[in-house]
Amino acid sequence: MLGLPPAVIEMVARYRRMRDEQGFGWGEQALPDFFRWARFSRLGPVFDQFAGTGDWAGAVRAAVGDVVPAGLVLVSIDADGAPSARLGPPRPGIAGGAVQVDVVIDSGLDRDVAVTVAGEDVAVPTGGAGLCTLDLDADAPPIAVVCGPERLDVDGAVVATPAATLRLTCPDGARWSVLDATGGAWFAGGVPRKWDADDRPFFHTDPGTVTMAVPAGPLHVTAARGLEFERQEFAPEPTPGQTVELDYRPARRFAPAADGWFSADLHVHLNYSGDHVVHPVDAARMQRGEGLHLMHLTAGNLGGSLVYDLELLESTAGADLWARDGMVARAGLEYRNDLLGHVHGLGLAGVPDVLHTGHEGSEHPWDWPPNSVACEQMRALGAATTYAHPVYSPLAEADDLLSPHRTVEARELVADAALGVVDAIELVSCFDDRGALVLYHHLLSCGLRLAATAGTDTFLSFAHGPAPASNPPGWGRVYAKLGGARLSAAAFADAIRAGRTVVTNGPWLTLDVDGHGPGTVLDRRPGERLTVRVQVVGSGVRRLVLYGPDGELAATAGDELHHEVVLGEAGSWLAAAAHGDDDPYTVGAPVFAHTTPVYVDVAGRRVARSESACWCLAVLDGLQSLVTEHGRFDPQRRERQLGDLVAVLDRARQVYRAVARAAPG
Template structure:
């Protein structure tokens, strides 16, 4: 019997299980309702979700309804229930050219002082007095209010059909929109939206049904390319060919650099089940050199894509080629101490998470890191921080289980992790501030990037953007392999970026190198950024900004008196090439050792020592631990890290 190489039997069975969970529970797949699970439904409308009040025990459907303005966001329709009846507001009317129903989210908004019975496709709901309900519907759904049918026909208008054939000459990311920004997709393709709400799909030589109306066609291929765009009015009932090729801005591989997204989930709850073939199509369509698909849990025991990891651990995934490597990896998760991504694992780990469902926050993250390190993995703390950070107190805060990388101060000092994601879906400035404190305190940490894209979501802020919208580029000495990439990361030969190309050199030495200097030596530092979105370039030492300027090239001289490091930063405001609220790139350091001493800036070392004091208080006061032995395991690692930092003073 012939098996699809992308669907080994165990993987196929797992996907069937996920499909059953989706059918039974909807978007959350029945995961325990931690805060981020409860918010999944609402994050499809990020501007509204940001304004919601999400206090513990809050009615989130009503909180969402309360922040809606007069104009509904795209994809949302409203059913207003009044004391005198009901009114359906279709929001943006969708054009249709075939029998496929329109899929939208319905908010039921009751202004009645009594409860109301609503059914959606036979499923009953009771809407509390002045309450609300958020539920997914289709234009052919059967919805009733107190038994009275709701007319959903205003959702659609019929348009004259036509067809488009799209060609670029290689796999790309396409966006086809008609008036009002409505997206058009090939038959059977998920209707994905990126961070900007822009529809997209991947491939080449693609045919899709469209209306015979003015259309905007856009195409790109990941961050090394710009967007190309054209407008077209297809012939009624005919087929119109569009040949459009995006222009390359830079070619990293030609320079020996390869970009990776080290943190991507195939399945992690969501509105569809994503097979491995979806990842293959996206990786090639984004020209993403290295893709790390991580197995991980959400809020319960189930580890999604564990079967794929068990099948492919230590091997390239079947669609890999000379310019594209895909591997199965791990996201090890503890919400109190932080999450760690692992690339290049050769065997599944013994454990994937701690601290969920009432289980103990044990063993410490460092123990799990050590185990995954033994299997050859490169490790990085994932989405480390989610707010501005000025002091160690900001890191510990009130000790909420919010995935902050509180244990990185220990694991970095003990050499148990290789780096941290400077770029991720959340706050960049706070993360970068902590990173500079850690490397200033003498820790050798590589700048990494991981989007946390989840291919099982088609629209949810950054999560539904394609993999590789942030990347960590690493400089290799030879051909692209997983092992060569891992080696380059361990050596710190990287920069992380939302799009711009970023270079840094010191007297000809490259990112990741160490110069051995004497007091009074003078060096020349050069930084260069490429990309239309760059507005500012900085060169920084452990003491702060050495030089700054607009986009382009920057040169500075430095007379060295103390050990330090040098990094380059490129930044800018929002830009269509960036699937984040800002543009940003940051290199790993070039280290300047002086008189045989490595950088260990006193202020940064004391900052980390204060962090350890607060971390110990957190462990003693808020970690779920079973017995003195588990507490001692945590405190022993903290004490070992404390000894490392004290020695650096």
């Protein structure tokens, strides 16, 4: 349908064979356990429990408590190998319509065991837990659980219910969520079944009408279309055999494109192991259903040598995957080193020589070459480079960026930004936006000019988390002002390089400084006054803030902020931000938006703050200690490989020391 090269069609077919042979986690030798167990975080503090005990079964059991929810079967294997079960209220099932039921096996045996659940073998470690997810319908027999000679037939997970029909209509394409009275999810045919960070099921439809079977009785249906459109909720109660028509005509919340601002998600994975194999047609449907102008599908490895979707990049580099109906998509690369950070490039005209480093068992197991080399290669191929998901914590101290040591945070960004080989930072991402803001502001206060961008790191092939990995694409997005150019990857990359960007996971935010917007460089004299206007449109915002190198300059609880800035002797920068709590339009993260700054040079001098320069120098010193102790280097070439990274850090140190010398006082 998209005219894709044969290599891409063959790639998808190969992934489907792998999925059929290996099941969940295809493509990986050992997918980390938290990928499988993430869905249970909705029941309670599962990850906190696991962190304290290392026991997934105990963590799930503690989160569930005495009352088991619908859709869950807890099977306990006692010390003699005998199984018993607890389960929640039955989910309604219809003939031919699958409803998902999770079976968690909690073993009390002193040995590893294979338990068969409905004919599927589940490996359960000594005293540990196993998970099997079943799709059941009204005609499903009891769930047979077999452990050695012992057998248990679990009945009552699903109750037969008469069927009804929903006809869902949206002229633009949409995201739908359909729940029965027990919270069970229902999906249209032929689409990936997914759940977001708040455990809401969803699927996307193309423009027009989709018909789907559902159980008769009370339903809760939500229709949405990204951040720019109002959601709509429905509460139909179809009777047996009845067809109910639901028509969603999305009304706009705001329209940035009318003023030349276009949206993008710069960090989306088409296939990345998990539950599904996703075809590019599925990705196009999701993009359209979210009203997202540009989607960047990044090839990348996960834990080994397999670089998912590499054939997509190799066969389309420099060309659009599709460009129609106000949508553009491009293949790109996420270059991954879990010690130094991840970098992606938008607009690659070719494929870099090295695609990842530092992963044991791969062809590039060493933490070498430095990330700066990857940034330079991607830029030489025409890409705008962005450090992904930069900070995992609120970053109260500089050392928080450095521990534990392989958490994929953007550590080398502090050096690469100083060297001018990176264009942007993901300020809205799957990690901690508060910590990213701290890092970003320190870099800005050293006179560095990085654009704020957004990348969700959404895994389209995952049905469930880890949150927010299974969210819809574009739940966080960067808007770029294209300056009259038509929508294209090249125009978007140019706007990123120029800093004409705003990031958000919900509201629309604008910044005006003396008539100028984000990315503008002003040259003024001491004592001059700047008139600043900040506005926000959308829900969930609690505080509207104007930031500068000395922190908050002004704030309000309203939706508009006016402030006058009197310039001193030193350069400055001015950026707007919106902060909030939970909101229906913001999935699994607090409300947040931020602009790239307007940069203000004073008498030709950039901003320079010694506190920020010293903070960055402390990060570089800590990073050198970290890589010296924990870096993976070829034993035969360790001195040279480590020396290459130290040379990058030393060059960056010169920049920050110069900033400290130029700082006032």
